[in-house]
Each structure stands twice: as C-alpha cells, then as structure tokens.
Amino acid sequence: MRRDETLAAYLQRRGISRRGFLKFCAATASLMALPPGMAPTIAEALGKAKRPSVIWLSFQECTGCTESLTRSHNPTLESLILDAISLDYHHTLQAAAGSAAEEAREHAMEQFKDQYLLIVDGSIPVKHNGVYSTIAGMTNLQMLEETARHAAAIVAVGTCAAYGGIPHANPNPTGAVPVTEIIKDKPIINVPGCPPIPVVITGVLAHYLTFGTIPELDDLHRPLAFYGDTIHDRCYRRTFYDQGKFAKTFDDEGARNGWCLYELGCKGPTTHNACATTKWNNSTSFPIESGHGCLGCSEPDFWDAGSFYKPLSTSTTDLSDWAVGAVVAGAAAGVAAGLYHKVKKSSAVSRHHAVTVDELEDKP
C-alpha cells in the first residue's frame, strides 16, 4: 500500500469487497459497543484513512504479542488493517537492520511529528539506568522517552507494556515498569493480555482511525468496550457457577460435563477481557472453552497472584505452613507470658506481709 493510498482503495486492490469491508466495520462497531448506526461512519472514516505512521517499539517482551497479531489467522481484514497502517519501525517485521532500522524510526518521527501512533510491547527496565535491555546502544528507557515525545498517542500492547507483566514479576531483577510509569503527558491506551486478543488491537486502531480520539478507558487505561466486563460475566459456563456445579479435577465427571472451573483456580471473576465474547483463533474457542481456567493474564501482577490452580477464595501464599509457624510462635510466646505472670504472682506473694491491728491504727 502506498502512503497516499486510502484504506478503501488498498483493500479493493487486495481483493476485499466493499461488502466484506462493511461487514468488518459493522463487527467492529458492535465489538466496541457502538450503536449499529456507527458502522457506516467507521466505514467512511476508515475508507478515507491514509496510512497513519506507526512506530512499534519492542522492549522486554517475548514477541508473543506480535505473533498473536500477525499469525492469528490467514489473511483477514484484521491483518489487512494492520497492513494498512504504515508500520515504519518494528524489529520483528521490518526488513531493515542495524543503523538503517534506526534511521527509519528517526525519519518517521521527524516526518510525522506529533501525528504518529506509538505502539509499545514489552516492559521497560529502569534499574541501573536501564542497562538490562538496549537497542542500537540506547536503553529502552531512552528510546521510549525520545519516541514518545512527539507521538500523538501511545498504545501499550500486551500485559508487559501495560502493567510490567512477567519481567515485572517478583523479584523483578531488571526493575521493569509499564509505559504508564514513565510517560505521563500522553494519552495511553492499555491493551493488556498475554497476549492480547488480535481483534482488540485492531479494534483500538480502528477507533483511533475513525474518530481520531482514544476510546473510553477504565481506571487502568483499558478500552471499556473490550475490558468493561469480566470473563466470568460473559462465560458460557456461568450458569454452572450459579448452580454450584464445579469440576473438581481436570478429568472428572464435572470437567467432562463442562461445569464451572472455579474450584480449579479459574480467575474469570476478577479478569476483565473480551475472550469470552470475541474468542480466539477466528472465534473458535477460548481457554475456558477448551477446559482450562482463566489465568487472569490481562490483569496487573497476574504472575504474582498465587497458583493458577488455586481458587480465587484462597490465599495467594501457602497459609498452612505459615499457620503452623504461627502456632509454634504463639505457643512459645504464650508459655513465656504465662511464666512471666507466674513469676510476677509469686514475687507479689513473697512481698506480701500481714498487716497488724497496730499498723492499721497508726495510719491517719
């Protein structure tokens, strides 16, 4: 796609019919909980959109977010929307290497100053001046600060960029932090998930392209349209939860009947994401549908929230060992307190002497 070509023209050239494009816009409108009447608006805005420049910075990450987006399914409109932006810098996807790659970033920053969209995946290490992750001699911290300065908006893709993710997990050796801890003066959209749902990423991009604004966000900077409900709210196994029908192991009768996975550690009730509605792999399935509880991967500190297989109502730590320790400590302290009182009592007894009548009469 040429930079001055509109998205509508580009899609037509790639063999996507107008009808297919409108279907995508309608789906996007409904996904983002917009009124159905917004679909033509989206179509019009997207159709006219010229390729916006996008700089994609990858920091402490596993490339899973990029994989999720690019390998999710065979060419679909989602991936073509991604093609339709001008991805001017992306380690994994760009052909250029070394200084040529860095030049591409600097060139885009200069040419589309205050217009380009910055996408970040991965957390930013800040311990010891950020030496734990460097690109072309720059620390991630320097590169983010430099690139964010003239960005129109920032999309933090994946749990690492949104909340620190696995690099941020205890003991966080690199001092990893999310984008929001560093950049305070730009609109930031968090699209968490490990990885995030591809259609959520493209939905956010479509919203930005359509309205030129960022979607409505919750207190954790997540688009409410995708993260407004919990997995549990939308789970097709919710009725079993309400009926008290739970799978106790992964291969018991309850598991085979598709009962609720709460007792097996499902974190659906406290996880805000769209997996239960948009699903994965071309809307084939999502973790709970394939028999495994939700890990809560789109929530902060999901890696440090105790075992994935312990129910939500239990402690994140091992309380039984802790309780045994407390019993021993309590018994020792109790015996010590008891002995102290005994000593106090016997010393009081030994100090005691009987008062005589004469002594009492002496007193005024």
Added chain:
Amino acid sequence: MSAIELLNWARGPALQVAVAIFIIGMIIRVLEVWLLGRKKDLSEARGNATAAGWRTILTRSVPPPGMWSHLIVGYVFHIGFLIALLFFVPHILFFKDIFGIRWPGLPNGLIDAVTIITLAAMAYTLFIRISDPVRRMLSTFDDYFAWLVTFLPLLTGYLAFHRHAGDYTMMLAMHIMSVNLLLVAFPFTKLTHAVTLFLARWYNGAIAGRKGVRV
C-alpha cells in the same frame, strides 16, 4: 493501587499477617489464662468439679427463662454467621487450602437467605444496644467496634456475591480486607470470647460443682 492489586495484597501478605496475629494472639490469650491456674482448693470436695465444669459449658448455652426474646437474636446471628462462614463453597475451599480437608457445602441460595437473616439479626442487636438506656450506658467503644468488624465481612461478602456496589474485584478485596480486620481485632477485643467462653464456663461450673452446688 488498582482493585486487583488490592485483592492480591489482601489475599497474600495482608492475609498472612492477619492470620499470624490471630493465631499467635489467641494462643497467648488462652495460655495466659490457663497457665496462671487457680489457687489450690484445700477443702474437701463435696461434688465432682470436672463433670460440673463440662456440664456448665453446655447448660450456659440454654437461655434462662424470660430472656428468650433477646437471646434468640443472639442465637440467630451466631449460628447464621457460622453457617455462612463454614458452608459457603468458596469458604470451604479456603479452609481446604489450609487444612487439606473439605466438607459438603450448602446451596448458594440458602447461604444467601441465611446471610440476610444474620445481617438483620445483627442490625437488631445494634438497635437494642442503642435504644435500651441501660445497655447504651454499659456499652463502650470496644462493643461497637466488635460489632462493626463482625458485621463488615457479612455485608461485604453479600455485596460481592451479588455484584452490587460496583466492581466485583474491589468488593472481593474489601471482603477479604474486612476478614483481615476481624482476624487482627479478634485477640484484642471481646471477640476472644469465641474461645475463652469455654474456659470461663468450665471454671464457673467446676468451682460450683466442687462445693456441691447443682449446676
């Protein structure tokens, strides 16, 4: 701090500290009473102290005639509290995680009804305490505080279960924090009666029983 971070903290380090304070505090309180012992009674026993002690533990649970109206509310909230605590399935999972054993739970609808009745009974106990001039005069901060820390886990649990009052994550965090508060307050308030009532009743019964008083 976001709701989920508060929840993780409440389920993790905060719960650990609360459980440690609860266990250590309660063991100290009971051992203190027990180890202090009682002065040796040199008089000849006129009855069986031990049997009278055990019997009193049971008989004092039966309300004396004429006090039914008020005591019934006390029964309702104590028993209701224990049912909600011990037979709600997520709570059973909590205890299974610690003790390794589980027992059958009650249906959510039943727990729900019990919780509403318990909340109402507790509200009524507060009403009696405030409306009766004698009780009001006798009540101290400790009494109201003990009521509050017992009431909060029930209320927050009810709200969390029904997804009232906003975000479930925040409500669950509030519920667990209120339980942590209850655990921490337990050894330092009159809530210790949950354990010490047995010691007190036993001693009362045993003393009377040794003197030959029928208990």
